[in-house]
Amino acid sequence: MAGRVAVVDDEAAARKRLGEAFSRDGYQVETFGDAEAFLARQGQAPFDAVLLDLRLPGMDGLAALKRVKAMGGDTEVVLVTGFGGLEPAIEAIKLGAYHFVAKPVRLAEIRNLIKAACDKVALGRANRQLRQALREETGLESMIGASAAMRGVFELVRKIAPVNCNVLIQGASGTGKALVAKAIHKLSPRRDETFVSFNCGGFTEELIASELFGYEKGAFTGASATRAGLLESAGGGTVFLDEIGEMPPSMQVKLLHVIQERRILRVGGVKPIDLDIRVIAATNRDLKSDVAEGLFREDLFYRLNVVNIHLPSLSERREDIPLLARHFIDKYSLLFHKSVRELSPQALQMLSAYAFPGNVRELENIVERGVALCDGDIFDTGDLPRELNPADARPAQADEPLVSLEELERRHIARVLESTGRNKSLAAQILDVPRTTLWRKLKQFHLE
Incomplete structure (x- = not known):
């Protein structure tokens, strides 16, 4: 043309x-x-x-x-x-x-x-x-990376996607576990069926049961009509259970039964319903340690952990930071109708030196904020949050006082809150926790 x-x-x-x-x-x-x-x-x-x-x-x-x-x-x-x-x-x-x-x-x-x-x-x-x-062909269109660590992840995803086995994705908050789950679904024979996602954290056992299994009319107060659960709705497709390590022990037993029998009972129901689903679970916890401590069922762990995919933190694949940053600049320039086209060498140097405790999600948030504030076509150091200076990027000095893990958690939550302008929804996304969990932490650390 x-x-x-x-x-x-x-x-x-x-x-x-x-x-x-x-x-x-x-x-x-x-x-x-x-x-x-x-x-x-x-x-x-x-x-x-x-x-x-x-x-x-x-x-x-x-x-x-x-x-x-x-x-x-x-x-x-x-x-x-x-x-x-x-x-x-x-x-x-x-x-x-x-x-x-x-x-x-x-x-x-x-x-x-x-x-x-x-x-x-x-x-x-x-x-x-x-x-x-190429991305549509590979099913990895939302995942950016050229590092050896990510190439290994991509290869594993391509290899196991066509196999109808359960998968456990492990990695720190913000590393892209949901993106990997969607890529596996898209590359699988189930690609044309439903992909259903459920976050297991921050909910009561009763709410999890009604959401996953559905309920019959009259099963409890307010159940005015029969409702299919997420597992039933995903028939023929894939169910992604995020934060599986947060699931209450009593619900772990019920989920184990579903995976073993491939059948469910709606809450208040008596007739079993056959299921044809693939289960992909994700966690930022060390489930093996949780099993040893009695916090997670060993039999459920092995049912889920047929294939394990470990996602590296952003600090473990720093060579991907330029690719990711430019991808997010393009994404938000288009979304915000901006003409930001390039990342200055100085800004890239500061990003590359930063620790990124919030991983890729934090990098995306930083770039999104910078593009929104950028006045020209060059994303420069002035468009970065002030905490991204070389002093903040350096590792702690040996003579700095050691603090408890609880204090480190408090400081990190406070920093994320400050960087998001105390936007609790965005802070919860960066921290990869439900808003209810963040609210409890704010109360615990007196950060309201």
């Missing part, structure tokens, strides 16, 4: 000459006499390349360039001026112009510039489509 080119110039003769030349080169060309008409059209159907005059009636070329970049997208802008001097050229490049040329314009030069700009846009678009196709 030929590229789309816009010519924005208040001189009718120049518009006609350039438009005809670009049309002969095979481009779809539209011409405009002012910036306002061009921007209206750009908003409807973005161009690949724009030849934009600096001096226009009404809005000038620099202001129009800012608007184009604020819209996002791939459009490349070549700015043209009849006035000499470096200042407008420098300003145009800072604002993201592809190139800057002075009048009188040489047609051959302009045609080469437009071709190069359109080729750049086409190449970027083709690369994105290829990456998307």
Whole structure:
């Protein structure tokens, strides 16, 4: 498909000459006499390349360039001026112009510039489509990583996804356990059936039972109608049980029975219901230690732990930080309609030195905040939270006083709260705990 080119110039003769030349080169060309008409059209159907005059009636070329970049997208802008001097050229490049040329314009030069700009846009678009196709083929489109540790995870996911066995995913909070569970489902023969997720933490036994198993009409006060549970609703598909280590012991017995028998009884029911589901569980706890301490059933552990996938912390795969940061910049630039395109070397250095106790989820939160606050097209150190300075990134010194694990937990919760502006929902997401658990911790540590 030929590229789309816009010519924005208040001189009718120049518009006609350039438009005809670009049309002969095979481009779809539209011409405009002012910036306002061009921007209206750009908003409807973005161009690949724009030849934009600096001096226009009404809005000038620099202001129009800012608007184009604020819209996002791939459009490349070549700015043209009849006035000499470096200042407008420098300003145009800072604002993201592809190139800057002075009048009188040489047609051959302009045609080469437009071709190069359109080729750049086409190449970027083709690369994105290829990456998307590869991701869709692998089922790992939401997971970013090129480190040896993550390549091992990807290979294991591809290997076990087609096998109808239970999987236990273990890793610290924020490492992407839910993404791995969804990737396994997407690569499995069950991909066209339901994927159901349930968080086992922060709920009473009665609520877990009614959510997972469903209930019959009249089973308890308020049960005005029969309701299928999540396990039954996932028939033919995959059930993801997050925070499995938080499940009460009495519910562990019931879940073990379901996995063994592949049948459930609704709360208040007497007729068993056959199940065809795959179970994927996840935890940030050391379940082997919990089994040894009597906190988790050994028989349930082995039923779940047919295949174990360990997710590395972000500090164990620091080489992935640049990839992840740029991915999140692209994601939130598009979401927030920003024109942030690059991460400065200084900002990347600070991110790479940081410990990331909240792992990938914390990195995403930091980048999301930075893109929201960023004024230009470069994500720089000023867009990072103030705690991400070299002093904070350094490990504790040997002469620093040692504190209890409880005090470390209190300090970390306080820091996460501060970095999120005391947004408890976001803090709970970063800490990977239910809001009810966070509320109890806030009361315990007097952080309300």
